[in-house]
Amino acid sequence: MADVDDFFRLKEYDSLGREAQGLAEKMEEGLRRLKRLEDELLARRTQLTERTAARGQLKHQIAELERRLAQRLSPEVMDQLENQGLELLSALGELESLIADDNTFITGFTQTIQSIQQEVTEENQRLTQARSNLLERAQLLRPQLPDGWAETHAKIAQKKPAHGVFTRLTGLTCQFCRYSVSKVFESEVDTQFQLKSCASCGRLFLPYKAVAG
Numbered sequence: 481m482a483d484v485d486d487f488f489r490l491k492e493y494d495s496l497g498r499e500a501q502g503l504a505e506k507m508e509e510g511l512r513r514l515k516r517l518e519d520e521l522l523a524r525r526t527q528l529t530e531r532t533a534a535r536g537q538l539k540h541q542i543a544e545l546e547r548r549l550a551q552r553l554s555p556e557v558m559d560q561l562e563n564q565g566l567e568l569l570s571a572l573g574e575l576e577s578l579i580a581d582d583n584t585f586i587t588g589f590t591q592t593i594q595s596i597q598q599e600v601t602e603e604n605q606r607l608t609q610a611r612s613n614l615l616e617r618a619q620l621l622r623p624q625l626p627d628g629w630a631e632t633h634a635k636i637a638q639k640k641p642a643h644g645v646f647t648r649l650t651g652l653t654c655q656f657c658r659y660s661v662s663k664v665f666e667s668e669v670d671t672q673f674q675l676k677s678c679a680s681c682g683r684l685f686l687p688y689k690a691v692a693g
């Protein structure tokens with residue numbers, strides 16, 4: 481028959497699992513952060529490619545204009561073309577400056593990403609090790625639990641219920657969801673130390689003696 485210590489072991493087993501899960505989420509967060517930065521870099525590279533293509537077109541238009549200006553033209557046409565030429569040159573100047581900004585950003589940002597990549601890799605190696613230590617401890621604890629407890633725990637744990645997998649009885653109701661239970665049920669939980677789950681919210685009842693610890 482199970483006793484209160486089995487519940488303390490189950491609580492520890494649960495907390496090791498949750499801690500390991502927390503580390504896995506932290507690792508994913510690091511990778512997501514890196515992905516966001518890489519996406520930002522990619523977007524800036526795409527912008528640079530587009531601006532470089534636009535610059536090529538502008539240069540082509542300017543060359544075309546210069547070719548026409550070299551011909552004999554009426555003063556009006558000459559004026560018109562020169563004004564166009566000035567506009568194109570000014571647009572080209574703006575574009576050159578934007579392209580220079582893109583290049584500066586890309587160079588700096590590439591270095592930033594490289595250093596963050598290294599940071600994330602090192603951090604994730606550390607987290608992987610810490611997580612595998614936790615899981616190993618949980619694995620060692622598992623055979624010390626009464627038969628079927630780890631499976632019962634897994635069923636509710638995989639749903640990741642808010643505020644954890646445990647509840648308790650207050651009077652004859654589940655403290656969490658207020659579902660009512662019988663006197664017999666209460667005695668099975670609190671005096672016979674059976675592992676029982678709430679028929680409504682699915683959480684596992686801790687006997688009151690195991691709640692304090």
Ligand SMILES: [Zn+2]
Binds near residue numbers: 647655656657679680
């Ligand atoms: Zn409940």
